[in-house]
Amino acid sequence: MGSPKLDRHLAAYLAEAGYLVRPPYEIREMPDRDAYKFYASGLPVYHPWQIDADIATLMADLAKLGTMTLVDWDRMWTLKWAFLQTASIPGEIWEAGVYRGGSALMLKRLILAMRDQPSPPRLRLFDSFEGLPAVQAGLDLHEQGQFSDTSLDAVQRLLGEERFIDYRVGWIPTTFDGLGGSSIRLAHIDLDLYKSTADCCEFVYSRMAAGGVMLFDDYGFESCPGARKAIDEFFADKPECPLAIPTGQAVVFRIAR
Ligand SMILES: C[S@@+](CC[C@H](N)C(=O)[O-])C[C@H]1O[C@@H](n2cnc3c(N)ncnc32)[C@H](O)[C@@H]1O
Structure with missing residues (x-):
């Protein structure tokens, strides 16, 4: 202890x-x-997230709009780092677990800030927008329906309907249908639950570009033991090893296929 x-x-x-x-x-x-x-x-x-202007602006804007994100400043900084780290890799950016759109707004702003790119990467956002699905007793500590105080409309008002954003509304893994040919450079996975995270790993991992980053928001939180179990089980027989960091996140770099 x-x-x-x-x-x-x-x-x-x-x-x-x-x-x-x-x-x-x-x-x-x-x-x-x-x-x-x-x-x-x-x-x-060094605490760079405390002096990061993009994050400060994001948090202030969310507060001004009367909304919020569950991703704190330090984890938002890791997300920004993961975006920048993968900027030279062609591929899509996925976020599984959008809730009110706070971290998705960060991703959208980072994409728009990269003005020298020929066309913006596709940003795919996956969520039921009606809260968590059924949880697994003994594995998950959340409750079904938690995070239902959001809607697709509200998130679209926050982020807009940019042509590069694809809202995938419904239940993971069904909302992955039709995306088998994707190549992903950054996957931000923030689903809190065992099965949702396991399904996400199963689909996303083999579609990650070499050098791409899978960033798990909830790996080390005591509120999300199911998410960690799903990640540990999935990577047990893979060459990559999830890096647990003190923010509570875990990072996986996809090794060349
Ligand atoms: C912790 S919240 C995401 C927080 C968000 N990234 C932010 O910036 O605040 C988790 C989200 O995962 C979604 N979710 C979890 N499992 C899901 C599933 N199987 N299908 C669709 N959405 C799911 C919930 O609806 C919820 O909005």
């Missing part, structure tokens, strides 16, 4: 810095529950 004293100190510090600090989830059946703790080396390290 981490030091409860240090964790309380850190929680107070993070809350003061504007982070949303939640009490720990009750996870009784997870064997490595003790590995979930506040991350801190005690040393000052």
